[in-house]
Amino acid sequence: MTFSPVSRTTRLSVLGLSLALALGLSACGASKPKPAPLESLSNATRLAPAWSVRVGEVAPTFALAVSADAVAVANVDGSIVSLDLQTGRERWRAQAKTELSAAVGSDGRYAAVVSANNDLMLFDQGKLLWTERQPGRVLTAPVVAGERVFVQALDRSVRAYDALDGRYLWLYQRPGAEPLALATRSVIEAFRDTLLVGQGNRMVGLDPVKGTPRFDVSVGTPRGTNEVERLADLVGPLARVDDEACVRAFQFSVACLELNRGSVRWSRPQAGTQAVAANLQLVVGADSTDRLSAWKVENGDSVWRIDRFVNRGLSAPALWGDRIAVADAQGYLHILSQADGRTLTRTELDAPVAGAPLVVQGKLLLVTRKGTVYAFSGN
DSSP states (O other): OOOOOOOHHHHHHHHHHHHHHHHHHHHHHTTOOOOOOOOOOSSOOOOOOSEEEEOOOOOTTOOOEEOSSEEEEEOTTSEEEEEETTTOOEEEEEEOSSOEEEEEEESSSEEEEEETTOEEEEEETTEEEEEEEOSSOOOSOOEEETTEEEEEOTTSOEEEEETTTOOEEEEEOOTTOOSOOOSSOOOEEEETTEEEEEETTEEEEEOTTTOOEEEEEESOOOOOSSTTTTOOOEEEEEEEETTEEEEEETTTEEEEEETTTTEEEEEEEOOOOSOOEEOSSEEEEEOTTOOEEEEETTTOOEEEEEOTTTTSOOOOOEEETTEEEEEOTTSEEEEEETTTOOEEEEEEOSSOEEEEEEEETTEEEEEETTOEEEEEOOO
16 A cells, blocks of 8 residues: 655645744743742642553553443553443453554444554554554544544545455545644534544534545634644644534634534634633633633633633643633643532642543543543542
């Protein structure tokens, strides 16, 4: 199986941006502002996990993959573990035998990862089925759905494979895409019979059988004097709310889309870098200085904004019943009220979280960079 190589221009653009971001972060580190101090809490209920399991060191961008009754996680050394959602008991374990660049994607049976050498690998209940070399670097976890595997490379190209035998099905790459791409987790997720993919500041709905676009909608028009300032890639994961989804455009805005129509319901400016969370009432997200805001999901009206966590390096939030869960770069998990953003309780984890916290069947799930998977019950 052969593919057209990624152009030299694209490779240099992606690499150049990665280096620029890395240098910028390093420069900021010399005068990094101090995080806001932890507030004093009285009569806070202690939050204890229902279960926790160590799986080995996890990269900062690696997230959990959850199916109906299992949660899968991969560590940087190439181990992939499937855990029972209710008990944390190990269901199966696989070994890629190489370092990984992208987290695991799984439908409960099949699990897909991508190695640092750009090999897409698919496992069936822990048994390696096939391997296919990708033409470029992959940082976003593959999607496994409908006995197909979908993978998005750093140049935004999307490829589809048959899960049973690894047969190449199609390639999609949007014409006229911006030459610079953000080196972080992008958007590629299944919605009913459509594959949703981020293409710069645009959301594209693809036919998963043919790879042809069903809709292509701009989340907003970024402004700037150069390509870096105009960068507005969509940051995964999506926050799904029935037939709608809310999403972050990097350093630009937060928007909610009607997926059946392929249209934007509303958009609000917010210069943030982490994904947002949403339910039937609220959308919640932090800006680049960690001021946390909530908007009404129906129309984008502001509900509240808090600045108690300024410069604490907040993760993407998760909406958990009538609460908000958000972690910080100091290794604390904060539980807030959705009504007004006040802090209800917090707990110290063994390390900062990797990826975004998830809520499944009433459980709050997260994994830390040390590789501890925590499951907190809803009670």
